[in-house]
Amino acid sequence: MNSGQLLLVAILLSSFIPGIIIFCLPEEKHRLRTILNLCGSIAKISLVLLMNAGIYYGYVFEIRIPLIPGVELLLNGDPLSALFATLSSVLWLLTTIYAVGYLEGSPNRSHFFGYFSLCVTVTIGIALAGNLVTFLLFYEMLTLTTYPLVIHRGTEKSLRAGRQYLIYAFSGGAVFLVAVVWLQSVVGPVDFSAAGFSPSYLDTHGTVLALIFGLLIIGVGVKAALVPLHGWLPQAMVAPAPVSALLHAVAVVKAGAFGIIRIVLDVYGAQNLLLLGVLPLLAAIATITILYGSVRALQQDDLKRRLAFSTISQVSYIALGMSMVDQPLAVIGALVHLVHQGLMKITLFFCAGNLAETLGIHRISEMSGVARRMPLTMAAFSVGALGMIGIPPTVGFVSKWYLGLGGLAGGNWWLLLVLGVSSLINAWYFLPILIKAWFGKQQGAWPEEMYIGRFETSLMLLVPPLVTAFIVMAAGLVANAQISPLAWVRFIVRGYTL
């Protein structure tokens, strides 16, 4: 085993081992559990950064474990997996800090943090998966590890949401499995590093390959919440706030979107897809999802539900960008949005959790004047919301800018229209919240006010959203710098011939 392989194993184990230990710890060992969690996540970030450096300098990270002839597990660190792995590990650290503060004193914490760690292990596994079988393995595991988190509260409502989540996710997984086996029976094993199979198969199996592409997109589209496969996501909002943050920004929805990127770029390859002519279909689904999600978000009064529908709409920008895979600028926009949407959405969910935890506010109609009570939280929220609308200098603007440029370069004028309309609706459902919070008058007492800590709320709840809001601004401001997500995405896209 060489050092690159050791590093991959260490990256996976750095959250797996703390997770297993946490399961065995008694409930009251609060301090030890927190230390384990933090050490694990800091170790993971450092290891992932080390891997990124290695990848940048062309070092190969690869583990192959053959199972049966034609089927092998393959972990492979490439620039794209580095992007997703970095996003997950950084946001995991922040979410862990947040969750420790959020779940203070609630029951079953050892279970929660155990599954939490396993969930991140699996997400990193998705990032590092080097072929479809490995991706499938972690994709199914993700459902299993997030299910206990979704139903963590153990109430009838959360069980119902959990049931729906399972049915959607496993049906998607089943479709995905069928598609993977079918694809392999046509073109043989496909490694992601090959960036697409040989175009010679298109002449003989064109229709079948188009059909398989549809099945694959359905399989990952369930988690990416493409309309009409999005039904589980708003229901899953019954989960505790850190879980929602994780689900929306890092793990589940992102895994689906990441799957779409992998399938388009690395399984089929840009050239094959252009020849197959299935991309307009993907573009249509993405457009419908963007508009439908935005419109539905408008109608919600529950803050978390509004954010959930906003996620449905925002994640589809990634699918939209991938549907113009022949335009490098659009691909850059899609890839960078993977990171940017995660940063913005996690900020918003952290803030929503703070409002619920400190003041008992769940509805937008209750938010009048809340910024005077919790100015820092609402400042972070505002940054996230403005980012979602796409106002410079936030990162949201960068994503939309590149998507728009890509659309123009390919002559797709309708794309600008979609972006414009969706940004308009985004503004329509976010700005009233901001106006109400900052300039509205407080009406009566807050539903359940609690005084936690010296500041507006406990420090562990306050710091994570402030950090992510800061990154949302900073990464937008220095988008052209050497270390911004955008720079790394450009590095990724240079590796493909589009």
Next chain:
Amino acid sequence: MIFHADTPSWVIAPVVLPLIAGLLCFLCNRRTFVIALAAALANFFVAFLLIYQLLVFGPMRCYIGGWAPPLGITLRTDGPALLMLLMTAVTGLAITLYARGYFSYRISDPVRVGRHQRQQRYFWPLWMLMLAGLNGLFLSGDIFNLYVTLELIGISAASLAALSGKPASQRASFRYLLISLLGSLTYLLGIVFLYRSCGVLDLEMLRNLAANGLGMRAALALLTVGLLLKTALVPLHFWLPPAHANALAPVSVILSALVVKGSFYLLFRFWFELFAPIVSMSALNFMGTLGAIAILWGAIQAMRQHRLKLMIAYSTVSQLGYLFVAFPLSRVAEGAQVWSIVIFMALTHACAKSAMFMAAGSVYLHLGHDRIKDLAGVRASLPITVFAYGIAGVSLMGLPPSGAFIAKWMLLSSSFASSQWWWALVIMAGSLLAMVYVFRVMSQFFVIPEENALKNSTPLSPLLEWPALILALISLFLGLIAPWPLRILSQGSTAFAQIFPGGLP
């Protein structure tokens, strides 16, 4: 006789050791557990030794007393047989430990101590007889011997099923006994036809003589029906759920994980070795169709049950269907994979189903009932058991990296390779239905009840919880160690060498 590591004589140990242990258990009143454990452990190590021999020296035949067939009794080892032997040894060891924990717990209950002691007294000798029968079934090389082992298994299984003494279980086990006898008699009739046509009983000799005559066809039909009755393939499954669900927990494990596999193994050997030349495609398709019906029907019934053990029993009906779906897919390009499909499915199911029944038994002991709607809060009091149940459920659903995933992958790829995509639909539908019934129970475990209304709070012994967890983990990670079972298999059937000309991974 001297037992060197390279002599074939070790092959009699898995049959003789449990037999002796069974007799000793019957004769001694005390220390029955120690005797049984010693036999199970010895069986476990001998299974590994035999596999070592197989890998080093290749398949072996042992003529008992030096009498060669057609006169003597033959025992033989090859890949599939030894993997089934290993499956029995591993689950058998876990069952022995679990049963110890189970009976100790029951006897510690001051109510009806006498009955529980009596149950334990009969359990150990019967279980050892069962083990001897199963091992004999896997190793025998002669069709009449196989009949003897089938009878041994059938009779000890029915007696074990009757142990709990409740009226429901007695009715079920009596029905089980009748079905089992009917199956054996049909099988015996099949042997008569076979002997009339060929004049020998040794499997190896029969294989060379098999020809497409009327007698052979009749023999095939009779043997198949007899074995199907014992394997409980839909529509002959009606006896299984009540018999498995009403038995004592360790007995449910034995019946569901091992006994049905024995008769299936035999059936499979007959169809794909002995009668391979005369089996027609339509017959294979017929078996596959029955298997598909079994998958769906069993799963739908499992979803509708109100009791945990009945649900698990119906899940067995459903899972057995997968073994038969492999039949029609055997004729396609990668047809020789069929042994590996069946073996992976059987191994995973044996481990996962044992773990599940063990978990159900522990839950039953803990709560005093197994009504699915009242299982709330078990996760808090029995975390290991619930974890074992969950992992076993994941394996049954065929999610990666379980052994069942490998089997399903092979099934799917052969159904695509031969453009028989409808089998793929059935397989995936079965997995999704399995998800529904597994998680229907799982979500109940996760409910946090308002008040703690548990019947008793005696902690369960580790013997009741850990065997289940270990078996569940084996079933889950079987897929990751897939190359090893494949390597053992490749020593057995010649067909295997053809599909992997470049050697195994």
